[in-house]
Amino acid sequence: MEGMYALCVGLLTACGIFLALRGRSFSVVIGLTLLSYAVNLFLFASGRLRLNSAAVLGESQQYSDPLPQALVLTAIVIGFAMTAFVVILAMRARADLGNDHVDGTLPKQPGDTEQKNGGNA
Amino acid sequence: MLNITIIAVAICICIALILNLWRLLKGPTISDRILALDTMYINAIALILLYGIHARSSLYFEAAVLIAMLGFVSTAALCKYLLRGDIIE
């Protein structure tokens, strides 16, 4: 199970990073969301995987490590706040700069007609 | 008896989830995909309940309640997007 878990974490990380390296803000946001899934899973796994041992006293024989869980719980919420911030920043950048490229300017590509300001109106 | 039932149900859910994924990937329209996602939420509810029964623990049932409730919101939001573009107006 641990191997599979690690594989999933690795894959999520790779997908997240690939998307975070894209040029358009929405892809970057999606990538960051994937990356934050991976990070949360990764942090959670630092308490090791356990079945049927929720950290609720009296509910099970043994308890999983509650500390990473508490950390990840806040990380998830903060992660949402940060995603929201990036999203709004991306929108603001589009509103002010007229495009949604992370660099603020569109890369020069001859013969590309779709890249005018305002997207696909 | 219960164990056999659980295994049988688990297999059913597995198949259902894979079929959901198939529909989600295949599409062809966005509505198909949203529908597949919504069905996946329902299967997830079943999965969690099944896991709770298997583990003889009621700790996970709230998760099922939440999926039932929030999954609807997420689907509704996606549908509203298809309909009007802006979901809060």
Added chain:
Amino acid sequence: MNSLIWLPFLPLLGTLVPLLSAHLSRTACAFLTAALPALTLLLVLSHAGDIFQGERFHAVIPWIPAIGLDLAFRLDGLAMLFAILILGIGLLVILYARYYLSAKDSIGKFYAYLILFMFAMLGVVLSDNLIQLWFFWELTSISSFLLISFWGHKTEARKGARMALTVTGAGGLALLAGLLILGNTVGSFSLQDVLDNGDLIKASANYPIIVVLVLLGAFTKSAQFPFHFWLPNAMAAPTPVSAYLHSATMVKAGIFLMARFYPALADTNLWFLIVSLTGLITFLVGAYIALFQHDLKGLLANSTISHLGLITLLLGMGTDLAAVAAIFHIINHAIFKASLFMAAGIIDHESGSRDMRNLNGLWKYMPYTATLAMVASASMAGVPLMNGFLSKEMFFTETLHQASLGSLSWFIPVLATLGGVFAVAYSMRFIHDVFFNGEPINLPKTPHEPPRYMRVPVEILVAICLFVGIFPSLAVGDLLFAAANATLNGPAPDYSLAIWHGFNLPLVMSIIALIGGLLMYKNRAHLFKFQAQFPASDPKLVFESAIQWLTRQSQALIAWAENGSLQRYVFFVLAFAVVMTASSLLKLNTTAGQRPEIPLDALSITCAVLLCISALATVIWHRKRVVALITLSVVGLIVSLAFAKFSAPDLALTQLSVEVVTVILLILALFFLPQKTPKESSPRRIVRDLSLASLFGGIVGTISYALMTRPLDSISTFFTENSKTGGGGTNVVNVILVDFRGFDTLGEITVLGIAALGIYKLIARMRLFMPSADGNGLAWSEDRHPMLLKVISQSLLPLALLVSAYIFLRGHNMPGGGFIAGLVTSVAIIQQYIAHGVEWIKTRIKFDYQIMIGSGIGIATLSGLGSWVFGHTFLSSWFDYFYLPVIGKFELASAMIFDLGVFLTVVGATMLILANLGQLTTSERPTQQEHE
């Protein structure tokens, strides 16, 4: 012990004196400035008796002992010798500068720089800690920069100072690297430990690196070939500075470093080769160049280079006697060179020129100064009865005992004699060209004797030259012996300081040097003609162009690396992270650890497959943004299922609710962003990014696997054991959040609130483009609020609020809590926004979300402060059990008030973000539709 600490710090205090007394008369200022260094000198001398007995003083003030950082000073023979030179010559320079500087120059500033430099030099020689030594070393570079550039209005002063700083500063960085490796090799940054572990260092694999780096520092400071060019250019400094920095102190710091680390680093072939060859080349090159200088100070500067080369050569010879000779020559050179610089300064000051082609026959005008200068240059040339003769004699003796170059070893004495010939020739030139050789040509002033007291420092120094030269044992015997002992970190060998050793080979070499030098000077016209054939090369220009080339290169590098593309920066950051993590993973021997793995089951595999395929689908379809959003939701769902499966119900609940909120946020954003991403990455970039991403994923996966398969020694048992008794709750995760680590949570909800407020500000006055049709060009539906959605949503609200309250209340004991309840509540409210629109809500929900965030954080903080009222620490919780009819026994805990704060903040923040984002469009939308 205590007075030792004061040694360097008295001068530091002294830097203030000239600044405060500058408004007094120049003489008063000079005397007041001299007071503290004089006191320091007395303090040093008060230790002399013990030092001569072979004692060594240490003083340590621990600072961060764990990483070897202490304020540590030592006073041994070598340190004392240098301290005496620094303070003694420093005092003479203070007196001299009083007369040298014109009324235009700010004497207070000059003295302050000078004393600062004195402090730095004392720090270098007294340091007993490697890092501290380096610190003072760099301080000498910086303070010498200030001194050399004292006449900042002159271009050459600025350029010379910059060059000196660049060369010595760069050497200083090499030295730092060398000292760090040295300290790590020894395992201690204490100088004494390093000196005592010479064999360990020499056996270490790092030894060659250490030697090269440390010597780079020493050679740049001591102007050794090929770094010698900065010294003549630093002659743009006022002459007192040259007399101080370039005779006795700054350039000797490099020599000091070699002497200091002599027991630790010397005595190997590597050391011998580098040090002796560098010294030999510098000795010859400096002497040769010195002969052809027309500038008086240029001659002295190059002769200084040559003499420094001589001392370096001695230190590289590897015999104890050579080290003694080196120490002796340090003393002698400092004395005669300081007096010569001062004499040159007097000549410059009283005649207005330093050009030896114009300065002639000054004997008539300033016979007294001329006599002093002649004695001093005779010492420089190595004439008997002068101190220079003694150490040069020792030098010649040592060159004869060299066998390190095998059958070529005879080269060393021959070349040494050749250097001696040049030394005699340029000393002769200094005397004959300036004081005799006809009449002065076109001097700006008529030369005359300097003020009485300006000559005093020169007189003192020349007297010492003679005294040492005639009664060497009496004059410096004890000091030399103590310094040699300290240098060798052991007993010094037997040596004799007598003037007459009988008629032997070294004496013959001296005689050859004297006669050869005189002959060479006599035939200098031919030599000058020969030298004139070479194209004139100014090291200053070469250096400047090198610096400019470097600047251009670094500008090009910056233009390449910092081209304003965030995409590129992210790539760099991630690539660097890969390199850093991968390098440490390489040291991990096995990936899998000892911990047994949980067996796989079909359901988990199915979920994992779902997760992987959805993640990949998100990547593949990231340009179709809505589809990517849907696949992303699947990933989020599976992640929360994973949390549920691996015993983290709280996380599952949180992840689920955040998931929904995120999706709503992204859909909201998507409306204002292009629906599709254009294809614009080049195949090369895609391959590059793919490889980086897979590498990163692989590394993270490996770490994760290695981590999970290793046994855990967690601190969490404390939390599980005390959760019920200390926090009054059975849900340990929640108790940690609101009780044990409540302060962290308080910080986190504050961050959440700040992020929400930041977003609120960003949303304000945002002008957005809104598409009038969907991605496929179909017009939007006319039905703004479908009836079915309205009805279902409205009935959902009370249900969701009930669930939310339930999750909130039971949070302390069962999975749930303020975070999750807050998210559920916000989702329920947002559903109303979606179904009914902003206007409908506005009439029903009247409160302000910003106030909600504020009150949430306020309540959480107050619940923490509340414990102060009861005399407990911040955020410690209270709980008790109560009984009510019908409901039964229930628990009240102060932590629940804290959790209420969390709840309010989460609701407020989420709603502030989403509702405002939705609200933004409401006023704009109708105008858009009118255009359709």
